[in-house]
Amino acid sequence: MAIANLRIQPRFPTWPVYLAGLIPALFYVYQIFYGDLGADPAKTLEHAMGEWALRFLILGLAITPLRRELGIGLLKYRRAVGLIAFLYVVLHLTVYLLLDQGLDWPAIWADIVKRPYITIGMAGFVLLLPLAATSFNAAIRWVGGRNWNRLHKLVYPAVLAGAVHYVMLVKSWPLEPLVYLAIVVALLGWRVWRRT
Amino acid sequence: GAAQAAVKSPFSTDETPTSLKDITSYNNFYEFGTDKSDPARNAGRLTVKPWKVKIDGMVGKPGEYDLDDLLKGMTIEERIYRMRCVEGWSMVIPWNGFPLASLLKRVEPQSGAKFVAFETLVRPSEMSGQSGFFKILDWPYVEGLRLDEAMNPLTLLATGLYGESLPNQNGAPLRLVVPWKYGFKGIKSIVRISLTDKQPATSWNIQAPQEYGFYSNVNPEVDHPRWSQATERRIGDGGGLFAKRRPTLPFNGYADQVASLYAGMDLRKFY
Numbered sequence: 509m510a511i512a513n514l515r516i517q518p519r520f521p522t523w524p525v526y527l528a529g530l531i532p533a534l535f536y537v538y539q540i541f542y543g544d545l546g547a548d549p550a551k552t553l554e555h556a557m558g559e560w561a562l563r564f565l566i567l568g569l570a571i572t573p574l575r576r577e578l579g580i581g582l583l584k585y586r587r588a589v590g591l592i593a594f595l596y597v598v599l600h601l602t603v604y605l606l607l608d609q610g611l612d613w614p615a616i617w618a619d620i621v622k623r624p625y626i627t628i629g630m631a632g633f634v635l636l637l638p639l640a641a642t643s644f645n646a647a648i649r650w651v652g653g654r655n656w657n658r659l660h661k662l663v664y665p666a667v668l669a670g671a672v673h674y675v676m677l678v679k680s681w682p683l684e685p686l687v688y689l690a691i692v693v694a695l696l697g698w699r700v701w702r703r704t
Numbered sequence: 705g706a707a708q709a710a711v712k713s714p715f716s717t718d719e720t721p722t723s724l725k726d727i728t729s730y731n732n733f734y735e736f737g738t739d740k741s742d743p744a745r746n747a748g749r750l751t752v753k754p755w756k757v758k759i760d761g762m763v764g765k766p767g768e769y770d771l772d773d774l775l776k777g778m779t780i781e782e783r784i785y786r787m788r789c790v791e792g793w794s795m796v797i798p799w800n801g802f803p804l805a806s807l808l809k810r811v812e813p814q815s816g817a818k819f820v821a822f823e824t825l826v827r828p829s830e831m832s833g834q835s836g837f838f839k840i841l842d843w844p845y846v847e848g849l850r851l852d853e854a855m856n857p858l859t860l861l862a863t864g865l866y867g868e869s870l871p872n873q874n875g876a877p878l879r880l881v882v883p884w885k886y887g888f889k890g891i892k893s894i895v896r897i898s899l900t901d902k903q904p905a906t907s908w909n910i911q912a913p914q915e916y917g918f919y920s921n922v923n924p925e926v927d928h929p930r931w932s933q934a935t936e937r938r939i940g941d942g943g944g945l946f947a948k949r950r951p952t953l954p955f956n957g958y959a960d961q962v963a964s965l966y967a968g969m970d971l972r973k974f975y
């Protein structure tokens with residue numbers, strides 16, 4: 509795809525997308541101070557941030573299929589959606605490290621190496637790091653458009669890791685994580701099918 | 705719920721009880737949905753009166769008993785117990801109830817009986833989680849204890865909470881409480897108690913045998929594949945959002961009363 513598509517075009521601003529993306533985070537900040545996060549507030553936050561990360565990651569994955577199949581052009585908002593998704597991934601991880609584990613690094617390390625769902629979740633986070641780090645126009649010039657595109661295909665295994673992480677962490681097989689996984693598999697399967 | 709008189713018990717902990725709101729709004733009771741807030745929302749529809757409990761198997765006095773008749777002559781005690789969930793959180797819960805042993809003695813276990821099996825009600829019309837498209841568990845929920853575990857004075861059949869009758873989401877009208885085992889052993893809304901000479905099947909063991917054993921004693925040394933059991937977060941602990949994890953104790957702190965039940969057993973194997 510052409511680099512031109514990734515440039516911010518002047519006519520329709522992207523800042524409302526960033527603002528909208530912050531609404532769930534602000535809602536939970538409000539809940540912390542004035543609301544009710546239930547009996548286990550750290551868990552509530554942890555799950556909420558993780559789920560919003562997955563939603564925005566899925567939204568990012570949906571942009572190309574929407575354009576090709578339905579002619580809906582949202583490409584210029586993809587960077588905003590991706591960065592918002594990354595923000596929620598970081599918040600999810602922060603809640604886990606700080607509130608859930610209380611920065612108990614030996615326990616955290618044991619979790620990462622011993623518990624596959626945490627290993628997979630952490631792998632997804634690591635895969636997203638170079639993407640977030642190259643999400644500005646100068647980085648595309650430095651890396652080169654072709655390489656940049658190739659690098660950003662890391663989002664596919666990263667989102668899959670996120671969805672699998674969710675399915676694995678719950679007891680039994682409740683519906684919701686399976687729905688997320690099905691959507692991710694469908695969006696990735698579409699790419700295999702279209703050979704994009 | 706209706707007020708319930710209860711006598712104090714020396715088995716109670718003096719730790720601060722978790723708030724009634726937290727105990728009644730944060731529940732794993734998959735018959736009413738998988739989210740911890742689902743039971744409080746959905747369990748209100750359950751009819752808990754009249755309630756019958758079938759007692760069968762290797763007992764001298766089998767039968768289908770009305771709960772009110774079972775409760776006749778039972779002294780209801782208040783037992784403030786720690787509750788440790790396999791997911792790594794814990795509460796302190798002021799139960800009302802009576803020792804399971806009192807009930808078992810009354811129905812006269814036969815000499816060959818070695819285990820007690822329990823079953824939860826199946827009533828999809830009132831238990832929304834049992835009618836879902838995806839089966840979360842094989843209904844009915846089933847649990848079991850070795851007979852000596854069942855006869856231990858700590859093992860309770862709970863009928864109430866905070867001095868009132870048991871809220872539906874906590875397993876009304878009759879649930880098991882085994883404070884040295886993970887919470888899921890505490891089978892709710894019991895309709896059947898059977899004595900047998902064979903180790904009974906248990907729901908989570910059927911679902912994932914490599915994750916949940918028959919015994920499921922609280923053990924910080926044996927991790928669940930998904931959760932470290934070394935520490936726990938006490939719900940409602942002062943810090944709220946910043947509540948610190950605390951170390952989990954062997955047998956949930958009840959080792960003095962129950963460790964002897966497992967003398968000579970490899971608890972890594974019999975998890």
